[in-house]
Amino acid sequence: RYEKLWLGLSLLLIVGFIATITYGAVGAGVTMVDNGETLNPNDLGDHPKFGDPGVEQVGPNEYDVYVVAQQFVFRPGTTIAGQPPITVPANSTVNFYITSADVIHGFSVVGTNANTMAIPGEVAEVTVEVGGPQEYGIVCHEYCGQGHHNMEGLMQVV
Ligand code: CUA
Incomplete structure (x- = not known):
């Protein structure tokens, strides 16, 4: 007698999950840019950007x-690997363009709306409005291999 009710609830849950995922992707302003340019992840060295x-x-x-x-x-x-921090002035608009040179990574600037994937051969774009001086951690949130849990970085708003 309750089977139909449970079935209905289950379907509702599934639809809800899908809606949440879709909203998350769109709501965060994550856009995969395809400007027709070929981006070879194995040969980024000559790329203008x-x-x-x-x-x-x-x-x-x-x-x-x-x-x-x-x-x-x-x-x-990634300052712990000898890279400079990402440094931007306070009260500015910051457009991130992210790609990967090998496998799929994550790119999340903790505490901001910048939360996207870094995909080889593609460019992910996300814009953040930064306020006053502050330091932000950057983390990789997609499993990318043995060093994944140590893959992090630093953004400085100065
Ligand atoms: Cu890069 Cu996880």
């Missing part, structure tokens, strides 16, 4: 930040 990734000022208060994720380093970001 990812060849020498980092922070670039593109407006009065706007910055593009190119980041390459690779086992188990963010370039830039």
